[in-house]
Amino acid sequence: MPNLTDAKMRWTDISTIARDLVFLLRSQGWPEDKIIRYREKRLIRIMKHAVSQVPFYKSLGISPNSIRTAQDLKRFPVVTKRDIQKNDDGFLWPQLKKEGLHVSRSSGTSCEPTQTYFDHRCWLFSKYALKMSRIVAVENPLFKRLLIVSEQTNTNLEETKPSRWKSALILFGQRHLSIFDNVDDHIPVLLNYKPHILYAFPSYLLSLIQAFEEKHLPYPKIPVIFTSSELLTGKARTQIENCFQARLYDVYGSTEFKEVAWQCRQGRYHINFQNVYLETEPNESMEAFGDSRLLISSLTNYAMPLLRFDIGDRAELGQGRCPCGRPSPYLRNIHGREADFIQLPDGKRVSPYLLTMTIEAHPSIQKYQIVQKSATELTIEFIARNDVDTHGISEALSGKLQKLLDGHIHITFNKVDQIHRSESGKFQIIKKTF
Numbered sequence: 001m002p003n004l005t006d007a008k009m010r011w012t013d014i015s016t017i018a019r020d021l022v023f024l025l026r027s028q029g030w031p032e033d034k035i036i037r038y039r040e041k042r043l044i045r046i047m048k049h050a051v052s053q054v055p056f057y058k059s060l061g062i063s064p065n066s067i068r069t070a071q072d073l074k075r076f077p078v079v080t081k082r083d084i085q086k087n088d089d090g091f092l093w094p095q096l097k098k099e100g101l102h103v104s105r106s107s108g109t110s111c112e113p114t115q116t117y118f119d120h121r122c123w124l125f126s127k128y129a130l131k132m133s134r135i136v137a138v139e140n141p142l143f144k145r146l147l148i149v150s151e152q153t154n155t156n157l158e159e160t161k162p163s164r165w166k167s168a169l170i171l172f173g174q175r176h177l178s179i180f181d182n183v184d185d186h187i188p189v190l191l192n193y194k195p196h197i198l199y200a201f202p203s204y205l206l207s208l209i210q211a212f213e214e215k216h217l218p219y220p221k222i223p224v225i226f227t228s229s230e231l232l233t234g235k236a237r238t239q240i241e242n243c244f245q246a247r248l249y250d251v252y253g254s255t256e257f258k259e260v261a262w263q264c265r266q267g268r269y270h271i272n273f274q275n276v277y278l279e280t281e282p283n284e285s286m287e288a289f290g291d292s293r294l295l296i297s298s299l300t301n302y303a304m305p306l307l308r309f310d311i312g313d314r315a316e317l318g319q320g321r322c323p324c325g326r327p328s329p330y331l332r333n334i335h336g337r338e339a340d341f342i343q344l345p346d347g348k349r350v351s352p353y354l355l356t357m358t359i360e361a362h363p364s365i366q367k368y369q370i371v372q373k374s375a376t377e378l379t380i381e382f383i384a385r386n387d388v389d390t391h392g393i394s395e396a397l398s399g400k401l402q403k404l405l406d407g408h409i410h411i412t413f414n415k416v417d418q419i420h421r422s423e424s425g426k427f428q429i430i431k432k433t434f
């Protein structure tokens with residue numbers, strides 16, 4: 001039996017999403033103490049549900065009646081992608097039929113796909129209402145055109161495309177494109193459709209800029225751009241904003257929880273406290289950076305209530321009113337995926353940002369990928385903006401990168417014509433092949 005698809009959305013779902021949207025927009029302005037009380041109430045409810053209904057959590061032997069405060073979350077073990085890969089049924093609420101759930105698939109660092117199941121109510125909330133509330137928070141979407149470039153193939157898009165009247169409830173128009181298409185084919189779509197709001201991966205936007213540049217076409221103005229899923233470097237952000245005369249807002253999310261935090265006009269990543277509960281835990285191997293690993297608990301997914309899930313990212317939590325007026329908790333110093341860190345032979349880890357900042361400072365590098373082939377070998381594959389050769393780039397960058405890597409890693413440079421996306425459509429700046 002197939003899992004639920006969005007094509008089966010009903011009128012009642014639309015009204016649920018509309019109600020959720022009103023709630024989300026209102027709650028963004030709640031005072032801090034009300035936010036804390038709300039989160040705690042939801043957290044207690046889902047912890048009690050997990051220990052009384054879900055096999056993995058039932059086996060912990062925690063009595064539902066003993067769960068009284070948010071602090072009880074510390075009694076739960078940290079869960080990783082690997083735990084889910086080993087036993088995804090153990091995290092499901094058996095009372096719900098699997099074929100009636102929505103599913104999201106992701107590819108983990110071990111290349112084994114992880115499946116996360118969502119009950120219908122949570123799906124409407126986290127996939128639709130949260131997304132809409134984030135758009136509305138930064139831009140009035142009424143009578144605006146939205147263009148979404150996603151990792152879905154064109155065939156999938158046909159299957160899941162919401163009907164026009166459904167999207168028109170919130171937005172004047174919506175179009176979808178696939179990231180796997182030739183970017184040149186998207187240029188006429190962009191010029192004709194003239195989106196006000198564009199949603200795409202950073203690497204796609206950089207390819208688009210390159211395509212416009214090669215064809216000597218003027219860049220269209222796109223007032224609002226949302227990015228997600230990939231490492232957004234400072235240089236990429238500036239380039240995208242300048243070329244399209246846009247304001248760029250990055251969204252932080254994951255397959256397991258959908259949107260976790262989003263940037264407001266002030267650039268702060270506000271946490272969707274209505275959907276997730278976040279904790280950080282100091283990580284010994286990351287002490288040099290003062291970083292903590294980020295643990296996420298769902299407050300809404302009763303079908304698969306992941307608690308204290310180690311998302312594999314380094315970040316810190318912040319509290320206090322934002323200049324935008326929202327008092328909600330926020331994420332800061334998001335240092336990216338643990339998998340993106342370069343591990344040196346002596347155990348020290350180097351942040352990918354240190355490397356990307358150095359490489360991007362070179363004016364001749366148009367696009368690049370850092371490929372770690374072994375514990376002591378790194379190759380920088382790059383596409384050059386001009387006729388600079390490998391030797392020239394190596395002369396300019398080798399010394400600086402060696403310094404960052406404590407001289408422990410042998411670095412080579414390789415000029416290439418193309419850098420491919422991964423199967424998921426994402427572009428990995430750091431690729432590990434060992």
Ligand SMILES: [Zn+2]
Pocket residue numbers: 264265266267268270322323324325326
């Ligand atoms: Zn803000």
